Amino acid sequence: MKDVLIVGLGPAGISAAIYLKRSGVDPLLIGKDLGNLELFPLPIENYYGFPEPIHSKTLVQNGIAQAQHLGIEIKKEAVIEIAEKDSIFYVKTAQNEYLAKTVILASGKKLKSFSVPGFNKFKGKGISFCATCDGFFYRRKKIAIIGHSAYMKNELAYLSQLNQDITIFTNGETLDETFPFLIVKEKITKFLGDQKLTGIKTSDGQIYSIDGAFVAVDSPGSLEFAQQIGIIVEKGNVVVDKKYQTNIPGLFAIGDIIGGKLQIAKAVYDGMMVADDIKRYLKNKNK
Amino acid sequence: MKDVLIVGLGPAGISAAIYLKRSGVDPLLIGKDLGNLELFPLPIENYYGFPEPIHSKTLVQNGIAQAQHLGIEIKKEAVIEIAEKDSIFYVKTAQNEYLAKTVILASGKKLKSFSVPGFNKFKGKGISFCATCDGFFYRRKKIAIIGHSAYMKNELAYLSQLNQDITIFTNGETLDETFPFLIVKEKITKFLGDQKLTGIKTSDGQIYSIDGAFVAVDSPGSLEFAQQIGIIVEKGNVVVDKKYQTNIPGLFAIGDIIGGKLQIAKAVYDGMMVADDIKRYLKNKNK
Structure with missing residues (x-):
């Protein structure tokens, strides 16, 4: 079991890992993609220390190399689920499961959105981001799950225990496995409905009758x-x-996800500061 | 008159300048030496963004280049005095005087110390760091001024209006000007006294009777x-x-000088945050 597991390989997570490592705690860093920073198109000019503007992707790669240089353990795996039981955290990736006494969420604020009509309108009104949270309410309805990765499969495994009337929308992506459900590979072009979601339209003009869509x-x-x-x-x-610390003891969060300035300098500062708090928490816990 | 004058070319000052500049306020950065960071002997490993440890001097030079790249005005002059009158700040350097509506002190925490016996003992008991503050109390005493730079001359100009019984200790440095006072060029080896300072001993074994020593x-x-x-x-x-903001309206301070973690990540964060506060202050002032 790890003392500290950090989810996210951006500035906040790496900064926390560096400060923890240097103070004698060995953190495990897990993350797959590089988050919003990687998608950020303009070079960064306002983070101190670089004579020329630096591309966000370069900065993130620098950070990962810096952590590796300090001997910090990094798993480039996509975290798909976090659970807690009896003060132990179970962090599931596409490949493994890790146990930890504390978890730092530093996975950024994903700008997850479909730029298709109806998406924003039906968020929370038929469009859900959490099978575990909302699956139960749709157990006798027609549901869709949108996605194609390990995360989708994890959510699907949960949903299929509740409901068999499932359609998988890969939204143009390919699926490397078969499932006993209808699989739609066309891109989604519209979310339909009046007060709440009633259907999904795809690029081939088809309309599917859907009461609940789970985005994964x-x-x-x-x-x-x-x-x-x-x-x-x-x-x-x-x-x-x-x-x-969040409302769950031992579960911390830093960086963009906790709001405030969505700036690298702030994420790095959060990482530095949380290291002290984690150390204090572990010390009290081990008493 | 400048809207914002920043004293200090380290991480805090440069970060503040960058955020101000990018939000439409043109700051003037003034500083001479690179502060403690330049003296810091070990490469820096814990500031996010660098795959290999970076030498503190390189980082500081990067920061200055970064500010220049963004078109920020930098004067490499030693600030020797800051005064305020009618809400205008007068910042005096060895070469010039600048006027500003607001000042950000980001000049770091100088580890000014003599590693000679008696120095710590007599701080505040005969050893002073401010001619303007303490000169008056020593106007009928034997005083010493320690230093050789423009800063020493500025302090001397003040003291010599109050007192003519002055000895200048250059502490091994050379002086590029003459003064109508005794000039001692030997290194100081001891501060002497019982409850308070009564003398200064130099490397040639000489003892000078001194009641007040001004460090400049x-x-x-x-x-x-x-x-x-x-x-x-x-x-x-x-x-x-x-x-x-300090107790003086319009005078702000960031970085090591305000305490907290003496870390680059914290100094950079302070710089980012103060930019907003300065903008708000200027907006209210200009109403």
Whole structure:
């Protein structure tokens, strides 16, 4: 079991790992993609220390190399589920499961959105981001699951225990496995309905009658983890106390996900600060 | 008159300048030496973004280049005095005087110390760091001024209006000007006294009878500025509110000088945060 497991390979997670490592705690860093920073198109000019603007992807790669240079253990695996039982955290990736005494969520704020009509309108009105949270309400309805990765399969495994009337929408991606459900590979072009979701339209003009759509695209962001495990979220931000701890003891969150300035300097600062709080938490726990 | 004048070319000052510049305020950055970071012997491993440890001097030079790249005005001059009158700040360097509506002190915490016996013992008991503050109390005493730079000359000009019984100790450095006072060029080896300072011993074995010694070595650090202008200092840190403002309206302080973690990540964070506070202050002022 690890003392600290950090989810996210961006500035916040790496900074926390560096400060922990240098203070004698061996963290495990897990993450797959590089988050929003990788997608950020413009070079970064406002993070101190670089004479020329630096591309966000380069900066993130620098950070990972820096952690490796310090001997920090990194698993490039997509975290798909976080659960807690008896003060132990179970962090599931596409490949493995890891146990930890504390978890730091530093997985950023994924801008998960379909730029198709109806998506924003039906969020929370038929469109859900958490099978564990909302699956039960749709157990006698026609449901869709959107995605194609390990994360989708994990959510599907849960949903299929409740409901067999499932359609899988890969939204143009390919699926490397077969399932005993209808699989739609066309891109989604519209979410239909009046007060709530009633259907999904695809690029071939087909309309599918759907009551509930579960979005499980790529890998989950912190807000999806928050929903899985019951973290309090307000206005799209994970709520933490002054010590970066969420309402679940031992579960911390830093960086963009807790709001404030969505800046590298702030994420790095959070990482530095949370290291002290984690150390104090572990010390009290081990008493 | 500048809207914002920043004293200090380290991480805090440069970060503040970058955020101000990018939000439409043109700051003037002034500083001479690179502060403690330049003296820091080990490469830095814990500031996010660098795959290999980076030498502190390189990092500071990177920061200056970064500011220049963004078109920020930098004067490499030693600030020797800061005064305020009618809400205007007068910042004096060895070469010039600059006027500003707001000043950010980001000049770091200079580790100004003589590693000679008696120095710590007589700090505040005969050893002073501020001619303007303490000169008056020693106007009928035998005083020493220690230093050789423009800063020493500035302090000397003040002291010589009050007192003519002055000895200049260059502490091994050379002086490029003559003064109508006794000049001692030997190194100081001991501060003498019982309850308070009564003398200074030099490397040639000489003992000089001295009641008050004014330290004006190199250029002043933030604590010396604080004393000049009347900023509240507690436990060696400049006291600021949540908006980084000192007890003097329009005078802000960030980085090591305000305490907390003496870390680059914290200094950079302070710089980012104070930019907002300065903008708000200027907006209210210009109403």
